[in-house]
Amino acid sequence: MPGRQQSSAEYTVAMSTCRTRAACVKSSHDGGQPSSLIVGEYKGHALYDGRALEAFDDREALDAAAHAGQLYSKNAAAYLRIRPADLDHLLRAGLLEEKHRVRAWNQPKRAYPAVPLYRRGDLDELLARTDIDWAEAQATPKGRPSPFAKLPDAAASA
Structure with missing residues (x-):
């Protein structure tokens, strides 16, 4: 109509x-x-x-x-209040995936974009999961093993 x-x-x-x-x-x-x-x-x-x-x-x-469409780069770990290494474990486990990639300011135009971007909506959904112990991950000091290291690989479970 x-x-x-x-x-x-x-x-x-x-x-x-x-x-x-x-x-x-x-x-x-x-x-x-x-x-x-x-x-x-x-x-x-x-x-x-x-x-x-x-x-x-x-x-x-x-x-x-x-709100949900805002993009975060490596500062996604800061948004989740975890260390970048913990974010890497979440990516490896397939609990979070990048939505887009962009070039860093110092990358040549011909280079493959190296900076992954994550949607804020996906980060909020991840924070809302109850099967992840966020308090333990957020309290883990630098230099200690990540509690997310025990998560299974996404490639192994597929």
Whole structure:
């Protein structure tokens, strides 16, 4: 229905019905649900309808997405209040995975990006897990073995 505002719940449903961006673009040309959001593709990126974005007025959903989407690099360990070595054990165990990589300021442009980035929403979900003893990890002093060293490797369990 052209001209009708789409709620955040409808937006979530619309986007979850498209497994890939190409499917969303295809469905927008076929008259599918996401037609009010994605109208095409440009250089491999989704092209959004500005009128649909302008009509979006769910401030709570926007704030939640902005909060959860913040990216952290190695300071993710500081956000979790653990040591960088403990963060490495969480990565090895597959409890956390990087979402993106960027180049460091001193890396050449041709080099593979070396700085991993982690979503704040993923870090919050990790902190909410009750099967991880955060108090023990946060109290472990420098130079002592990590309590996360006992976690199984993600590659071994797969």
